[in-house]
Amino acid sequence: MAEQPYIGRKEKAPDRVAFVSGRAHFSSDFAFEGQLHAHIIRSPHAAAKIRSVDLSGALKVSGVKIAIDGAGAAEHLDPIPHHIDPIVFGGRTTDLFCLAQDHTRYFGEPVAVVVATDKRTAQYAASRVVVDYEPTASVTDADLALKDDAPLVVLGWDDNSIMQVPFCGGDAEAAFKDADHIVKTQVRVHRQATQPIETRTYNAIWDEGGQSITLYASAQNPHPMRFALAKTLRMPENRLRVIAPSMGGAFGLKMHSHPEEALICLLAKLTKGAVKWTENREECLLIGGREQTHDIEFALREDGRILAIRDHFLANAGAPGATPGWGMAFLTGLTMPGPYDVGNLDVWANIVVTNKPPWSACRGFGKEITALALELCMDKAARELGLDPVEIRNRNFISSNDFPKKTATGLIYDSGDYAGALAKTVESIGYYDVKRNQEKWRGEGKYIGVGLGYEVTPEGGALPGTMVAGYDTSTVKVDPGGSVTILTGVTDPGGGNRIGIAQIVADELGVAIEAIRVLQGDTQTCPYGFGNYSGRSLIVGGGSAALAAQDIKEKIVKVAAALMEVEEGSIKIYRGVVTSSAKPESELSFNEVCYAAYTRAYDVAACIEQPLEATRTFKPGLISHLPDEQGKINPYPSYSNAAYAAVCEIDPGTGVVKLLKFAVTHDCGKAINPVLVEGQACGAVAFGIGGMMGEEIVFDEGGRQKTRNFEDYVMPRAADVPEIVMKHHDSPNPVTFMGLKGAGEAGVGGSAAAVVNAVNDALAHLGVEINDLPVTAPRIWSAIQKAQSAQKAAES
Amino acid sequence: MSEIHEILEETAFLQCKVNGVSFEEEIHPSMSLLDLLREELKLTGTHMGCMTGHCGACTVSVDGRIIKSCITPAASVQRKKVITIEGLAGADDSLHPVQEAFCEASGFQCGYCAPGMVFSTVELLNEHPDPSDAQIRKALTGNLCRCTGYQSIVRSVRQAANQKTASGDHSE
Numbered sequence: 001m002a003e004q005p006y007i008g009r010k011e012k013a014p015d016r017v018a019f020v021s022g023r024a025h026f027s028s029d030f031a032f033e034g035q036l037h038a039h040i041i042r043s044p045h046a047a048a049k050i051r052s053v054d055l056s057g058a059l060k061v062s063g064v065k066i067a068i069d070g071a072g073a074a075e076h077l078d079p080i081p082h083h084i085d086p087i088v089f090g091g092r093t094t095d096l097f098c099l100a101q102d103h104t105r106y107f108g109e110p111v112a113v114v115v116a117t118d119k120r121t122a123q124y125a126a127s128r129v130v131v132d133y134e135p136t137a138s139v140t141d142a143d144l145a146l147k148d149d150a151p152l153v154v155l156g157w158d159d160n161s162i163m164q165v166p167f168c169g170g171d172a173e174a175a176f177k178d179a180d181h182i183v184k185t186q187v188r189v190h191r192q193a194t195q196p197i198e199t200r201t202y203n204a205i206w207d208e209g210g211q212s213i214t215l216y217a218s219a220q221n222p223h224p225m226r227f228a229l230a231k232t233l234r235m236p237e238n239r240l241r242v243i244a245p246s247m248g249g250a251f252g253l254k255m256h257s258h259p260e261e262a263l264i265c266l267l268a269k270l271t272k273g274a275v276k277w278t279e280n281r282e283e284c285l286l287i288g289g290r291e292q293t294h295d296i297e298f299a300l301r302e303d304g305r306i307l308a309i310r311d312h313f314l315a316n317a318g319a320p321g322a323t324p325g326w327g328m329a330f331l332t333g334l335t336m337p338g339p340y341d342v343g344n345l346d347v348w349a350n351i352v353v354t355n356k357p358p359w360s361a362c363r364g365f366g367k368e369i370t371a372l373a374l375e376l377c378m379d380k381a382a383r384e385l386g387l388d389p390v391e392i393r394n395r396n397f398i399s400s401n402d403f404p405k406k407t408a409t410g411l412i413y414d415s416g417d418y419a420g421a422l423a424k425t426v427e428s429i430g431y432y433d434v435k436r437n438q439e440k441w442r443g444e445g446k447y448i449g450v451g452l453g454y455e456v457t458p459e460g461g462a463l464p465g466t467m468v469a470g471y472d473t474s475t476v477k478v479d480p481g482g483s484v485t486i487l488t489g490v491t492d493p494g495g496g497n498r499i500g501i502a503q504i505v506a507d508e509l510g511v512a513i514e515a516i517r518v519l520q521g522d523t524q525t526c527p528y529g530f531g532n533y534s535g536r537s538l539i540v541g542g543g544s545a546a547l548a549a550q551d552i553k554e555k556i557v558k559v560a561a562a563l564m565e566v567e568e569g570s571i572k573i574y575r576g577v578v579t580s581s582a583k584p585e586s587e588l589s590f591n592e593v594c595y596a597a598y599t600r601a602y603d604v605a606a607c608i609e610q611p612l613e614a615t616r617t618f619k620p621g622l623i624s625h626l627p628d629e630q631g632k633i634n635p636y637p638s639y640s641n642a643a644y645a646a647v648c649e650i651d652p653g654t655g656v657v658k659l660l661k662f663a664v665t666h667d668c669g670k671a672i673n674p675v676l677v678e679g680q681a682c683g684a685v686a687f688g689i690g691g692m693m694g695e696e697i698v699f700d701e702g703g704r705q706k707t708r709n710f711e712d713y714v715m716p717r718a719a720d721v722p723e724i725v726m727k728h729h730d731s732p733n734p735v736t737f738m739g740l741k742g743a744g745e746a747g748v749g750g751s752a753a754a755v756v757n758a759v760n761d762a763l764a765h766l767g768v769e770i771n772d773l774p775v776t777a778p779r780i781w782s783a784i785q786k787a788q789s790a791q792k793a794a795e796s
Numbered sequence: 797m798s799e800i801h802e803i804l805e806e807t808a809f810l811q812c813k814v815n816g817v818s819f820e821e822e823i824h825p826s827m828s829l830l831d832l833l834r835e836e837l838k839l840t841g842t843h844m845g846c847m848t849g850h851c852g853a854c855t856v857s858v859d860g861r862i863i864k865s866c867i868t869p870a871a872s873v874q875r876k877k878v879i880t881i882e883g884l885a886g887a888d889d890s891l892h893p894v895q896e897a898f899c900e901a902s903g904f905q906c907g908y909c910a911p912g913m914v915f916s917t918v919e920l921l922n923e924h925p926d927p928s929d930a931q932i933r934k935a936l937t938g939n940l941c942r943c944t945g946y947q948s949i950v951r952s953v954r955q956a957a958n959q960k961t962a963s964g965d966h967s968e
Binding site for chain 1: 826831909936
C-alpha cells in the first residue's frame with residue numbers, strides 16, 4: 001500500500017486562483033471568428049397543431065444567416081436517441097425531434113430557430129417569425145391524464161402511461177392482513193428544477209476542410225453526447241468533437257439528449273460557421289423533475305416493526321423527452337424500501353406523460369423521492385403508534401451485520417451502519433433537548449420541532465443497453481521531465497472531482513500533487529468515458545486513474561532499481577524522492593528516473609516498455625445484469641447513505657419556517673477529500689431545504705408555465721440555510737477502490753424529509769400534518785388556521 | 797433581400813473606465829453592462845445567471861458600489877469607473893485579500909458564482925470589518941449559489957474578515 005500524504009487531506013483546487021479572478025473558462029465564455037448566435041422560438045401552448053411556420057419576416061432582417069422550422073430541420077436530422085429508451089425497460093417510446101413539426105406537446109417546445117450575427121438581431125428576427133397554432137386540449141395533471149377521456153399526449157399511444165412497473169417481493173398482502181396497525185399517508189411531491197447558476201451553452205464550429213464539428217458544450221457526458229449527436233446529425237462520431245470546459249454546476253441538467261444540442265451543430269454545418277446558443281433562465285426553468293404522488297402504507301406490528309410496505313405511485317414525467325428524466329421514477333421504485341429491513345413489498349410505479357415540459361435528470365435521480373415517501377410515512381407511523389421517531393427507525397433498520405444485503409427489489413447493498421449514523425446525527429442536533437423542551441416552548445407560544453430523515457442512495461449505476469455505464473477509464477502519462485497528466489473519462493460538473501483524482505494519483509505515484517494536471521471533458525484527448533452522474537466520478541474516475549498510476553509506478557520502480565543497482569522491492573518513492581532501503585545513503589529524484597526511463601531505453605530502462613503511459617478501466621464489482629431467479633438485477637456497486645436532522649421554528653402568525661439547526665452524518669465510504677465531501681453534502685442539503693421551503697414550478701390552467709425566473713422559483717439564499725453540522729460515519733465498500741461509495745448525489749431526499757418532519761413535529765400539538773409539498777408559509781398558515789378554528793369549534 | 801431595421805441600428809456614445817482602461821465607443825442603447833463587459837470587452841469573468849438581477853453572478857463594482865450588471869444598462873455607467881473581477885487583483889496580479897480568502901477556505905465549488913460572491917464580500921467588509929454570521933449571510937443574500945449550501949462561502953468571508961482585522965487593513 002502506497003503511503004498517503006494526500007488522500008484524506010483537505011487539498012485545495014490547484015486551479016483555484018483562476019476561479020476567483022475570472023480566468024476560468026465556462027462554455028459561454030468562448031467566442032470564435034465570425035461567431036453567430038441562435039435564438040429559439042418556442043411554443044406558447046401546452047398542446048397545439050402547427051398549421052404553418054412563416055420564416056420570411058425573420059429572413060429579411062439584415063444580419064440573419066438562417067432560419068429554419070421543424071420541417072426544415074427534419075430534412076437534415078434524424079430523431080434524437082433516447083438517453084435511456086423506455087422500450088429497453090418494457091415501456092412505450094416515441095421519436096423525438098429537435099424542433100416540433102406538425103404539433104407541439106408542451107409549453108416551451110422548440111418550434112423554429114433563427115441565427116444572426118449578434119444576439120440582439122437574432123432575438124429581434126425571431127419576433128418576426130409567425131407560427132400559426134391551433135391550440136388543442138392539453139392535460140398537465142397525472143391523475144387526469146389517466147382518465148379515459150384524457151387527451152393523448154402522444155398521438156398513437158393507447159393511453160398516457162409510459163409504463164406501469166412493479167417492484168414487489170415477499171407476500172405483502174398476507175402481511176397487511178396480519179398487521180396490528182396500518183398507517184397510510186399521501187405524499188405529494190411537486191415539480192422542482194435543478195437550476196445550476198450556469199445555464200446550458202452550446203457553441204458549435206464547423207470545419208469545412210475536415211467536414212467536422214467541434215462543439216463546446218455544458219456537457220456532463222461528452223462521449224455519449226457525441227454518440228447521440230452523430231446519430232441525429234447523420235455523421236460518424238469521428239467527425240465530431242465535444243469539449244466540456246469548466247462547468248458552472250450541473251446536477252443532472254447537463255446530461256445529454258436535449259433538443260438544442262444537435263440543432264446548434266446543424267446550424268453550424270448549414271452556415272459553415274460558429275453558432276452559439278446560451279439558454280436563458282426562463283428556458284432553463286422549463287426543465288424539471290421530481291413530481292410524484294405516493295399513496296404509501298405501512299403494515300406494522302404492535303412494537304413498530306414494519307411487516308410490509310405498499311406504495312402505488314404516479315409520476316408526472318411531462319411530455320416525452322430524450323434526456324434520461326423519465327428513468328427517475330423507475331429508480332424511485334427500485335430504491336424501496338430504503339434503509340429498512342422489509343421483505344414484503346407491493347410497490348408499483350405508473351410513469352405518466354402530460355403536457356408539461358419533459359423531465360430531465362435531477363440530482364437524486366428519483367432516489368430522493370423514495371426517501372421522502374418512506375420518511376414521511378415513518379413519522380406518521382411514529383405518531384400513530386406513540387413511538388419515538390428514533391426508536392421506530394432503529395427497530396426497522398437493516399442491521400450492520402447483515403451486509404451485503406439483498407433487498408426485495410433485487411438491489412444488493414454493499415455496507416452500512418444506519419443505526420450508528422443516525423445516533424451521531426441525533427447527538428449533533430441535540431434531538432432529545434428539543435423533545436424535552438418542546439412542551440415548555442409551546443407554552444410560550446413557540447412552535448419548535450425536530451425532524452429526521454434517512455436516505456440510502458445507490459451510486460455508480462449501470463443500466464444494461466444504455467449509455468449509463470458502470471465503469472470508466474483514465475490515462476495517466478508521466479513525461480521525461482516528471483510532470484504527470486491524467487486524462488479521464490469522468491467530467492467535473494463543478495464539484496471538484498479533479499482534485500480528488502489528483503490526490504489519489506499523487507499518492508499512488510509518490511509525487512507532489514503540484515506535479516499533476518487533470519484534463520477532462522474532451523472527446524478528442526480523453527479516453528472513451530461516460531462522464532459524470534450517479535455519484536460515480538471518484539469511484540470509477542479515481543479508481544481507474546489509480547490502476548493506471550500503479551502500472552506506471554511499476555515501470556518507474558524497475559528503472560529506479562536498475563539505476564541504483566538494487567532490488568525493486570527496496571525502492572520507495574515519496575513526494576518525488578526515490579530512495580532504496582538497500583542504499584540508504586543515495587537518493588534520486590522522481591524526475592531523474594523518468595528522464596532515464598525515456599532516454600536509456602537500451603540500457604537501464606531496457607527492462608520496461610516505453611512510454612510512461614497507461615490506460616486502465618475500473619469496473620466495480622457487485623453490479624449484476626444477469627437476472628436472478630425472480631428476474632431482478634443489481635445495477636449499482638455502491639450504496640452511500642446518510643442521516644439528516646433539522647430543527648425549525650414556525651411563526652404561528654405567518655406560517656414562516658425558520659431553520660434553526662441542521663445536522664448530517666454521511667457514509668460515503670472513504671473520504672478522499674473531506675472538503676469535497678462536505679461541499680457535496682451541504683450542497684445537497686440546500687437542495688433538500690430549498691425544494692421543501694420555496695422551490696415550486698407551477699402552471700396555469702392552460703398548461704402554460706408560470707414559473708419564469710428566480711423571483712418565481714425561490715431557491716435558498718445564504719440567510720435561509722443554517723450552519724450544517726457535518727460528521728462522517730465511514731463503512732467502506734468492499735468492492736470499490738479504497739472503499740469509496742460516492743458522495744455526489746445523496747442528501748436531497750433525506751434532508752427534504754428532515755425539514756418536512758420538523759415542520760410536522762412543530763405543529764403536531766395542533767394535529768396538523770402536511771405531506772402535500774412544499775411546506776411553504778401560505779400552506780402552513782392555512783393549516784394552522786384550519787386546526788385552530790376546528791379547536792375553537794370543538795371548545796364552543 | 798435583407799432589410800435594415802432601425803431599432804437594431806440605434807447607438808449611444810459611452811465613455812467610461814473599466815478596470816482603469818478608458819472605453820469610448822458607440823454602443824446599442826439597450827445593451828446591458830453585462831453584455832458590454834462580456835461581449836465587447838471580453839471580460840468573461842462576469843457571469844450571466846438570470847438577466848433579472850436575482851442571482852448575483854454578474855455583480856461588479858461601479859464607482860465603488862456593487863451592482864448587478866445584467867440589469868444595469870451600459871449607457872448608465874457614463875463617465876463612471878467599473879471594476880470587474882479581472883480588475884480586483886493588484887497591478888502585480890496579487891490577489892485581493894478577499895480572493896485570497898476564497899482560495900484558502902475553498903469558498904467555491906464550480907466557481908460560477910464566485911466573482912459575485914467576492915464583490916459582495918468586499919463591500920460587506922468595507923462597511924463591517926468584523927461582521928457577525930448574520931451580517932455575513934445577509935450580505936450574501938443577493939448572490940445565489942447552488943453548489944455549496946453557503947457553508948464554505950460563509951467560512952471564506954469569515955476568514956477574509958479575520959485577515960483584515962489581523963492586518964489592521966480597513967481600506968478597500
